[in-house]
């Protein structure tokens with residue numbers, strides 16, 4: 138599954154790990170991360186992420 | 190005792206109560222040749238409100254300016270638009286002196302302030318779209334996450350059309366004048382560009398998005414009041430227009446050649462490269478790191494279309510000043526550049542390879558093979574440097 142990087146701060150979303158702190162379960166593909174989810178480090182929206 | 194410092198009335202109900210830092214020359218590694226200001230604003234309404242504070246050493250100056258308008262303990266609300274210490278440094282002392290009814294910040298700001306001051310100060314959270322009725326003055330808030338920190342926030346004063354934009358639209362420029370229309374436009378544009386290049390360049394995609402979103406907020410914009418440098422009361426669109434231009438990062442017919450040298454060999458190569466570029470009608474800025482500051486280099490890169498880097502090899506590494514500027518440029522993520530590498534060496538010659546890697550990481554398109562010179566470049570090597578310059582110019586020309 139493709140990882141996505143926050144272009145504002147560099148945080149990398151890894152679908153295999155998900156992100157527990159922001160309520161995204163391990164194994165959640167990027168497409169299934171809720172649209173109103175924001176970067177847990179800097180707070181920008183999903184639209185600021187790019188595949189890496 | 191009479192106070193030395195006085196506030197400046199900037200609109201019907203707002204006073205500038207900030208500080209002028211004439212002597213500032215180093216803003217976290219950014220050469221601020223013209224000093225700076227830390228702007229703080231006092232809004233007079235039923236709830237007297239202070240928007241931002243100043244850098245800690247200027248606390249007394251800010252308090253004196255406030256006192257020239259109103260007794261500081263009359264302040265009811267303090268709004269922190271940004272947690273960085275040039276604006277929040279005086280916040281703990283301000284809160285202690287004023288004992289405001291409420292302190293406000295964005296959710297990210299609340300976290301960042303607590304990681305700075307390790308306090309148990311209660312702070313009221315503000316989110317995009319929230320409003321605050323001060324009684325005679327209505328404020329609206331727009332979170333500007335990562336412009337340029339996660340906590341960054343704009344405060345908009347509806348009735349007077351003033352956007353307190355914090356670091357955005359600012360510049361490091363100390364002056365006795367408080368308004369942009371009182372200052373030389375060439376200086377304004379240069380310092381605003383330098384500020385953009387050093388503080389915001391890597392966030393250009395976010396800035397484009399913010400500018401696109403601005404009309405949607407239906408702001409009756411009359412003045413932009415940033416936290417550094419002059420306030421824009423006439424044509425605030427000017428600085429927004431400059432930001433659109435810089436955020437787009439369209440390459441221009443200009444190349445930056447940055448280098449350092451041990452025994453003038455890489456310097457000779459740099460001059461040959463520059464000559465090759467000029468011969469193709471492209472403007473060149475040759476920046477020897479011995480006399481150039483990293484923050485001036487990125488300012489030149491802001492509107493350039495090519496970045497050529499030269500370094501001697503020192504103990505198998507890049508020359509330290511070149512490593513410094515490459516690290517700095519990389520973090521600020523200029524886009525759409527073409528480039529090339531060159532340098533002299535004595536035995537192993539790794540520096541040029543290190544430059545190539547750094548340029549690749551920055552997604553700079555290499556226009557041609559690098560040129561290396563063993564010890565001192567002869568005419569044939571210098572001719573190859575001229576050719577390198579020509580190729581960079583052609584590659585750039587193809588992109589314009």
Ligand SMILES: [Fe+2]
Pocket residue numbers: 271273337338356
């Ligand atoms: Fe800042």
Ligand SMILES: [Fe+2]
Pocket residue numbers: 273275276356416417
């Ligand atoms: Fe600042």
Ligand SMILES: [Zn+2]
Pocket residue numbers: 143144145146147148176177178179180181
């Ligand atoms: Zn982020």
